[in-house]
Amino acid sequence: MKSLQELEAIRNKTLNEIHMRNDRTEGIRIVVGMATCGIAAGARQVLNALVDEVKKRNLSQVTVAQTGCIGMCRLEPIVEVYMPGEEKVTYVKMSPEKVARVISEHIVNKKAIKEFTVGSAEQQDKEERE
Amino acid sequence: MNLVRSHVLVCGGTGCTSSGCEKLIKEFDVQLAKAGIDKEVKVVKTGCFGLCALGPIVIVYPEGAFYSMVKEENIEEIVNEHLLKGRIVTHLLYDESVHEGEEIKPLNEIDFYKKQMRIALRNCGVIDPENIDEYIAFDGYKALGKVLTEMTPEEVIAVVKESSLRGRGGAGFPTALKWEFAAKQPKGQKFVCCNADEGDPGAFMDRSILEGDPHCVIEAMTIAAYAIGSNQGYIYIRAEYPIAVNRLQKAINQAKEYGLLGDNIFGTDFSFDLEIRLGAGAFVCGEETALMTSIEGYRGEPRPRPPFPAVKGLWGVPTILNNVETYANIPQIILNGAEWFKGIGTEKSKGTKVFALGGKIHNTGLVEVPMGTTLREIVEEIGGGIPDGKKFKAAQTGGPSGGCIPTSLIDTPIDYDSLTKIGAMMGSGGLIVMDEDSCMVDIAKFFLEFTVDESCGKCAPCRIGTKRMLEILEKITSGNGTVEDIENLKDLANTIKSSALCGLGQTAPNPILSTLKYFEDEYMAHVVEKRCPAGACKDLLSYVIIADKCKGCTICAKNCPVNAISGEVKKPFVIDQDTCIKCGVCEGKCPFKAIVRQ
Numbered sequence A: 001m002k003s004l005q006e007l008e009a010i011r012n013k014t015l016n017e018i019h020m021r022n023d024r025t026e027g028i029r030i031v032v033g034m035a036t037c038g039i040a041a042g043a044r045q046v047l048n049a050l051v052d053e054v055k056k057r058n059l060s061q062v063t064v065a066q067t068g069c070i071g072m073c074r075l076e077p078i079v080e081v082y083m084p085g086e087e088k089v090t091y092v093k094m095s096p097e098k099v100a101r102v103i104s105e106h107i108v109n110k111k112a113i114k115e116f117t118v119g120s121a122e123q124q125d126k127e128e129r130e
Numbered sequence B: 001m002n003l004v005r006s007h008v009l010v011c012g013g014t015g016c017t018s019s020g021c022e023k024l025i026k027e028f029d030v031q032l033a034k035a036g037i038d039k040e041v042k043v044v045k046t047g048c049f050g051l052c053a054l055g056p057i058v059i060v061y062p063e064g065a066f067y068s069m070v071k072e073e074n075i076e077e078i079v080n081e082h083l084l085k086g087r088i089v090t091h092l093l094y095d096e097s098v099h100e101g102e103e104i105k106p107l108n109e110i111d112f113y114k115k116q117m118r119i120a121l122r123n124c125g126v127i128d129p130e131n132i133d134e135y136i137a138f139d140g141y142k143a144l145g146k147v148l149t150e151m152t153p154e155e156v157i158a159v160v161k162e163s164s165l166r167g168r169g170g171a172g173f174p175t176a177l178k179w180e181f182a183a184k185q186p187k188g189q190k191f192v193c194c195n196a197d198e199g200d201p202g203a204f205m206d207r208s209i210l211e212g213d214p215h216c217v218i219e220a221m222t223i224a225a226y227a228i229g230s231n232q233g234y235i236y237i238r239a240e241y242p243i244a245v246n247r248l249q250k251a252i253n254q255a256k257e258y259g260l261l262g263d264n265i266f267g268t269d270f271s272f273d274l275e276i277r278l279g280a281g282a283f284v285c286g287e288e289t290a291l292m293t294s295i296e297g298y299r300g301e302p303r304p305r306p307p308f309p310a311v312k313g314l315w316g317v318p319t320i321l322n323n324v325e326t327y328a329n330i331p332q333i334i335l336n337g338a339e340w341f342k343g344i345g346t347e348k349s350k351g352t353k354v355f356a357l358g359g360k361i362h363n364t365g366l367v368e369v370p371m372g373t374t375l376r377e378i379v380e381e382i383g384g385g386i387p388d389g390k391k392f393k394a395a396q397t398g399g400p401s402g403g404c405i406p407t408s409l410i411d412t413p414i415d416y417d418s419l420t421k422i423g424a425m426m427g428s429g430g431l432i433v434m435d436e437d438s439c440m441v442d443i444a445k446f447f448l449e450f451t452v453d454e455s456c457g458k459c460a461p462c463r464i465g466t467k468r469m470l471e472i473l474e475k476i477t478s479g480n481g482t483v484e485d486i487e488n489l490k491d492l493a494n495t496i497k498s499s500a501l502c503g504l505g506q507t508a509p510n511p512i513l514s515t516l517k518y519f520e521d522e523y524m525a526h527v528v529e530k531r532c533p534a535g536a537c538k539d540l541l542s543y544v545i546i547a548d549k550c551k552g553c554t555i556c557a558k559n560c561p562v563n564a565i566s567g568e569v570k571k572p573f574v575i576d577q578d579t580c581i582k583c584g585v586c587e588g589k590c591p592f593k594a595i596v597r598q
């Protein structure tokens, strides 16, 4: 170890891998529904894409977690975003491609993507039925 | 790029190792591979989480799900349900960690952790102790970097002094003063030592720190070496701690590989090396002068002080010796500043203290609390109270050198001075809880048996005196004591206290003096009435059948292993006291509660 920079480099690299062990009460939480319905619809790929993207961008305040069935199986894969102090945003029919946008627009730039949300999906359903 | 999305932390402390954590890790590997998610989930063996009574413990992140008493056959379910499908296996969780609505609580809201504050244990159960990178990720070696590149040795000592850190090994001596004495000695060979002997029966604070976070001790010793001008250190640890020794050696090797030990650390002209010295596990070798004598290769016996080790220590040169937990605080003090540390604790005892909670208590394990936390908070809130609806009687702190705290003083804040004032002591952190079934004379006898065994024999007051005290205690507990014996015991205790060579002998009478102080009536009951009020001293105990309650059902007589009970069916039975061996079987079997201990 010849310099503080060297130490800092190891720190940053490893922190990315293990920050999820920090307390769950702070920071942004992204939760993926991983019940059978979700997995069948491709939730695992979505989960992996999220983990990948968060890591690539060094977003150490973000944790990606999984949960069971969220209850709207036909809209799977479902991803929920919890930002401190804000209402939960639920994204439906997610794909690895959509993940990149959610991370850059919502997580980084703090602007939720309306067209991916459950609200907009239900609206669409209604229009189709009419 | 690997896509690890979940970490499974399995406690690998000594407690959980003996309850089978190795098997769990193997089973996780098997099941994760079977589910095809072994690349996404990482299994990490950590140090102690503290809640040893519920081991083996497994925590799954990022959810922070706290599984307790996990068995090999539970792993498949955890993998398939939780890790594969995201459904936390609620029935395997630690009860306390689940809200009523089945939501799980964050760890720091669980009663056991709520009142705790982890400084010395901050990384225990969080990082993989065998991976230096994980230590570095949580700010490891940053304090050392700061010290070597930005601070002078005097400034380091000034920060430690300002923080008011006191030794955690028992005596509570101000750490900075020791460092300052050693630093002021003329330049030349000096040594930095770490006391990891931990001889108190029931104590395992230091072991857990070394098992869970060995690098923090290495980092702190290196900082201390810079402060006093030393280039060589020794960690003295008992060979009875194989897991700690092994992890410590791995940690030293990794630190050397990274150049965090060795020559020109961080590109400066400061060099420091560290070696482990194994002790054979004698209590006296925890005493500082005996410890150094043992490192030198001689029989571990103490010598008179002065000269103090800071002036003349290991191989006759200036040496500082600190306890493991004392060192574990140092990097945090450097990083967060003296003001931060001073903000925690009481006026004269700053920071936190780790306790090994044991005896008659629900949550046996390891806890770290701010100084000034009351005994009641530790026992009732963190410890979860006394099992089986029994009543708290006393707590013993400081092990064989310490004393008892009775119920009337349960609201005493735990800090160095409050404990000394009531005749107990902080000690190194053993905290044994006793309930109404514990006999205080018997407790004193237990500790005296320990000191008699462990006395090194060099000085007469300790070698002969402790033996005589033990003999008197044996006489009292066997029902042959007299009031005069109690007076003699007091006399002897005070004489030994003031005349023994080292701390072992000087403090050996404490368990007797403090139980006499708060429970003299119990001693009197033994000698005057030949009765043990707690019903623990077998020789003073008799089982009798209350004739009014006995229905003559014969169950007791059938179960008595020595045929001491006789009588006529449907008439009251009697126990022949000469034959009875006081095993207590009859008391448990009687359906009418007609048999009592007296």
Ligand SMILES: Cc1cc2nc3c(=O)[nH]c(=O)nc-3n(C[C@H](O)[C@H](O)[C@H](O)COP(=O)(O)O)c2cc1C
Pocket (backbone or CB within 6 Å): B166, B167, B168, B169, B170, B171, B172, B173, B175, B195, B196, B197, B198, B199, B200, B283, B284, B285, B286, B287, B288, B289, B321, B322, B323, B324, B326, B327, B428, B502, B503, B504
């Ligand atoms: C009989 C006896 C046993 C001791 N055992 C230990 C021990 O196991 N660990 C320890 O740190 N200090 C022990 N001490 C205290 C040490 O002598 C010394 O005060 C301490 O290691 C200094 O470190 P500190 O200032 O950081 O507490 C013992 C003292 C005596 C008299």
